[in-house]
Amino acid sequence: MKILVALSGGIDSSTMAHMLAAEGHELIGVRFTLWTDPLAPAIAKILPSKCCNAQTASRAKATAMQLGIPYHIVDLEEEFKREVVDPFLEGYKKGLTPNPCIRCNRTIKFGKLLELMDEFSCDALATGHYARVAKETLSDGSERMLLLEAIDQAKDQSYYLYGLSQEQLKRVLFPLGAMQKSDVYELAKHFGVPYEEQSYRESQDLCFFPEKSPQDFLKRHLKDALTPGQIVRPDGTVIGKHDGLPLYTPGQRKGLGIGGLKIPLEVVGKNAATNHLIVEEKGKERTQSLTLHDLRWISWKPNDGEEIPFECRTRALSDRRRGMLFVEGSHGRFTFESPTGTEAPGQSLVLYRSEEVVGGGVIAE
Numbered sequence: 301m302k303i304l305v306a307l308s309g310g311i312d313s314s315t316m317a318h319m320l321a322a323e324g325h326e327l328i329g330v331r332f333t334l335w336t337d338p339l340a341p342a343i344a345k346i347l348p349s350k351c352c353n354a355q356t357a358s359r360a361k362a363t364a365m366q367l368g369i370p371y372h373i374v375d376l377e378e379e380f381k382r383e384v385v386d387p388f389l390e391g392y393k394k395g396l397t398p399n400p401c402i403r404c405n406r407t408i409k410f411g412k413l414l415e416l417m418d419e420f421s422c423d424a425l426a427t428g429h430y431a432r433v434a435k436e437t438l439s440d441g442s443e444r445m446l447l448l449e450a451i452d453q454a455k456d457q458s459y460y461l462y463g464l465s466q467e468q469l470k471r472v473l474f475p476l477g478a479m480q481k482s483d484v485y486e487l488a489k490h491f492g493v494p495y496e497e498q499s500y501r502e503s504q505d506l507c508f509f510p511e512k513s514p515q516d517f518l519k520r521h522l523k524d525a526l527t528p529g530q531i532v533r534p535d536g537t538v539i540g541k542h543d544g545l546p547l548y549t550p551g552q553r554k555g556l557g558i559g560g561l562k563i564p565l566e567v568v569g570k571n572a573a574t575n576h577l578i579v580e581e582k583g584k585e586r587t588q589s590l591t592l593h594d595l596r597w598i599s600w601k602p603n604d605g606e607e608i609p610f611e612c613r614t615r616a617l618s619d620r621r622r623g624m625l626f627v628e629g630s631h632g633r634f635t636f637e638s639p640t641g642t643e644a645p646g647q648s649l650v651l652y653r654s655e656e657v658v659g660g661g662v663i664a665e
Contacts, residue, residue, distance in 0.1 A: 302326045303473065304422040306413055307358030307363055307371070311493065314363040315484050316475045318491035320426060322369050327532030328420050329364040329371040330413070332358065335381040337509045339520045362495070376412060385408045392518055392524045392546040395570050396646030396665065399460075399660055400506060406463035414471060425472050426494035431458040431657075432477035433469050436599070444599045445469035447657040450477045459616040462650045462660040463596050515547050515555070524545050531558060534568070542577040545570045550644040553582060568642050584637035589623075590614075592632045592661030594651055599658070602627045608636075609660065610651040614643050620652060632661055 305317045307329045355375075364371035377461040384404045386656040391398035417425045430450035437443050445466055450529055452454040464472075476484060509517035519526065526544025533539060542548060547630070548556075552567040556579065568585040602608050606627055611620040612634060622637040634649055643649075643663055650660035 301423045302328070302421065302426045304328050304330060304413065304420055305369075306425070306427045307331050307360040307411070309358070309360035309363070310428065311488055312430075312476055312484060314359065314424060314443050314493045315488045315491065316428045317363055317367060319368070319487065319492060322491070326423060327367065327369040329360070329367075329369050329575065330416055331360045331371070331373050332380075332408070332412070333373060333375045333377060334408075335377040335385055335508055337517060337520065340510050340517070341624050350622055356492070364651055366492075370417075372411070374416065376408060377523065378410055378450055378553065379412070380404070380508070389518075389521055390515075391646050393522060394665075395545060395572055397549040397644035398646040399438075400508075401460050402463055402648055405460050410464060410468050410472065416469060417471065426475060427472065428476055429457045429461065429474050430455040430476055430481075431461055431474050432468050433472060433474060447598050448477070449652075451475075451657045452480045454617070455481050456617065458657045459613055459648075459650050462598065462648070464598065469598070526560045526577055529533050529577065531556065531577045531579055534578060540577070545572065545577060547579055551642040566642060583641065587636070587641065587643055588639050589633055589635040590643060590649060591664040592634060593630065593664050595627070595630050595632050595659060595661040597659040599656075601659075605630050610653065612649050612651050612660075614647055614663070625651065630661075 303325050305327050305488045306329065307317060309312050317327060329419065329542070361371060372456050384400045384407070387403060388398050388400045411427050413427075429565045430452055432448040432450060433447045435443055435446055438448055447458055447461060447464065447469060483664045500501065506514065506558075512515060522544075525546055528544060528604055529542055531540035531542050542557075548570070550567050550569060552565060555596050556565065556567070557580070558565060564582040565579040566585070567577060568580045570576070571578060571621070602625075604627055607624050608627070609622070610625050611622055613620055620639060624637075626633045626635075645663050645665040647663050648660050649663055651658045
């Protein structure tokens, strides 16, 4: 089989490429050049936790050379800025907490990679994601693709892939999805993938700015939207000052700059009209239900007006929670079996049935 392999330069994609080569497949390697913050401090840009740096680029090229396969570098800086970074910034300006990784997977990684797959006349696309794809045959003989969680629950990335379509899933391979991360390291040693464990750190956080959290990035790019205001309790009691609403997200507990209080507080809301950041005692604010928009379904879609039991996650590796989803077109309302803590509008609620990822939607404001 002729396979396009996405080479990031990380241990996962490098090992995945060696696995496929050992199976006798014909491979073509590709790596994207994506937008990174030009306003970031120079010293911060050398952090090894980011996937788009000179070190990972060098390792991706070295893997292709070691395997003796064609290797292409594709410049997607403009597309990434337009499709991922700009909506991220606009979301924060509106008071949301968007998840750019989900959008990136749908539009950039799998959108552009599948276009390249056709361009190079490949039969499939392989990535180093920890997820699985299965084929289900229905009673009428038709087939549909299922997205499943990875075997290694600690590395599972299926949460970020709920936006993929049937057509996309028909053409992708996730060779690492049925493996434990420890097995990947053993295979890397077996194949002679060059790495030093200390320098091969897992890529973390968002890739287009160097810091661990987005606050400094937002300060650089949303200066006009950052108006200082008051931090208040739900009853209106003023207890501090904030630096601009976009810098805070519901559920946030650190970095609030509130001193002299013995009880731990967390952000529970924002009032754009009064420019108030609302905080409450940690764990006191409870959420019974969430409104969702932009619902996407992978292998099947419930009928409008149906109320269906699901398990869900609102963060990639958080514990699942049970509840009922009421569906109405591309919108829905998820009611938790037991009240949960504060959730951030703009994040995604992803739906599961056993190991299958059924779909998901964006938490509304």
